[in-house]
Amino acid sequence: MEGISSQNSTKRCVVEVCKGGVASGWRKITGHVLSKAEANRTLAWYYVDRKGEYMCLSCYNGIVVNGSDFFKNLTLEWERGLKKRRKSDNLSVSESIKLLANIIFQRDVLGENRPIIDFLQLRAFVEKESELLIPFFDEIEAAADMENKNETERQ
Ligand SMILES: [Zn+2]
Structure with a gap:
């Protein structure tokens, strides 16, 4: 030993x-x-x-x-x-995009609204329509590191 x-x-x-x-x-x-x-x-x-x-x-x-x-x-x-x-991540990325596109289509095209350009506004609107997309936006935001970007942009 x-x-x-x-x-x-x-x-x-x-x-x-x-x-x-x-x-x-x-x-x-x-x-x-x-x-x-x-x-x-x-x-x-x-x-x-x-x-x-x-x-x-x-x-x-x-x-x-x-x-x-x-x-x-x-x-x-x-x-x-x-x-x-894994189970709680309900939607795959492609499913999320499909759902997102659908929500935007209904709002902008069927509802004849002007598109939302601001990311945070878009996120707020979409998440109100479907909670399923919350993790998807979390991921996008993390990936883009939005907070840092916005700060430098503001400056
Ligand atoms: Zn040990």
Whole structure:
């Protein structure tokens, strides 16, 4: 068994829920470690791309050797959270655009209104028509970083 040496003290366990304490050894995260974790259903998203880094022996035992319930539950919780998020994103981008185009068509063409040019006005109007488009606008806004842009434009 690897002892505690000054060399080991520079390593940090990548496992977020690591209970810490005095590590009795380290295991490098290799492709083999990850595939064992996947087989144990204890694979966590955040160390998938941390190959070459280390987890402490007690986390390694829980994740790779034993596949402990503790780590299994964590992985399950994470997967559930991911699915829930996916489900709540009701519309795909193309569905959102279709719906948006439809709302604008009804307002501008059928309603014979002048088009809204201002993004925030458009957003306010469309979101009143359909709450389903709120996440879509959130995304656009985040992507365009509107707040920063508006500030520099104002200046
Ligand atoms: Zn650990």
